[in-house]
Amino acid sequence: AQSVTQLGSHVSVSEGALVLLRCNYSSSVPPYLFWYVQYPNQGLQLLLKYTTGATLVKGINGFEAEFKKSETSFHLTKPSAHMSDAAEYFCAVSGFDDYKLSFGAGTTVTVRA
Amino acid sequence: NAGVTQTPKFQVLKTGQSMTLQCAQDMNHNSMYWYRQDPGMGLRLIYYSASEGTTDKGEVPNGYNVSRLNKREFSLRLESAAPSQTSVYFCASRGPGAPMNTEAFFGQGTRLTVV
Numbered sequence: 001a002q003s004v005t006q007l008g009s010h011v012s013v014s015e016g017a018l019v020l021l022r023c024n025y026s027s028s029v030p031p032y033l034f035w036y037v038q039y040p041n042q043g044l045q046l047l048l049k050y051t052t053g054a055t056l057v058k059g060i061n062g063f064e065a066e067f068k069k070s071e072t073s074f075h076l077t078k079p080s081a082h083m084s085d086a087a088e089y090f091c092a093v094s095g096f097d098d099y100k101l102s103f104g105a106g107t108t109v110t111v112r113a
Numbered sequence: 114n115a116g117v118t119q120t121p122k123f124q125v126l127k128t129g130q131s132m133t134l135q136c137a138q139d140m141n142h143n144s145m146y147w148y149r150q151d152p153g154m155g156l157r158l159i160y161y162s163a164s165e166g167t168t169d170k171g172e173v174p175n176g177y178n179v180s181r182l183n184k185r186e187f188s189l190r191l192e193s194a195a196p197s198q199t200s201v202y203f204c205a206s207r208g209p210g211a212p213m214n215t216e217a218f219f220g221q222g223t224r225l226t227v228v
Contacts, residue, residue: 006155009153032214034216034217042221042222043117043203043219043220043221043222044156044203044205044217044219045219046216046217049214049216051214052214090155090156092217094214099144099161099163099169099207100158100161100171101146101158101205101207101217102158102172103148103155103156103157104155105153105154105155106153106155
């Protein structure tokens, strides 16, 4: 069975600073990895996903993530934070032979002016 | 496009009451999911349906039942609500075909309070 661990439940950054959200996965099979964002009182929407191919994945709103098999990681970054990036972010994993989609505990991002 | 539609959006139940949360998707997806979201615990899978006619337990199925009524609809039933089931419930769908590498689309959630 696959699972993900998000390191840090809260991250606070200054506007214009780097955003780095950490996600490590555990999977016995090649994983499919996702990052989702949730704005207050809304459902989740996809930021980006890794399935196969290029290990550096670009998503919406300037976010990107790099799949590192040797480190079992899929960290999310954005070079310059904007106030609108304040939200909760979830890493998720799906195995290629499994219909389940499992989520991490989430990381709340606050952006300081 | 409506996407994934959940009803109701808010509900207050008394302990022991029953209710059904409804979910419908119009994207012709095969797979559907029910999650609950609690502070600090992320989204936990309650039940999922890989395709019409099949359902499987997720991480936290106790106290819940599901019905995959047809390809579009997947309902979640609480037979005897308990305060521990106070949560925000999300329905999601993936597909078409084998969904493993596809994104999930989420409804707006149902905020349930059990008193």
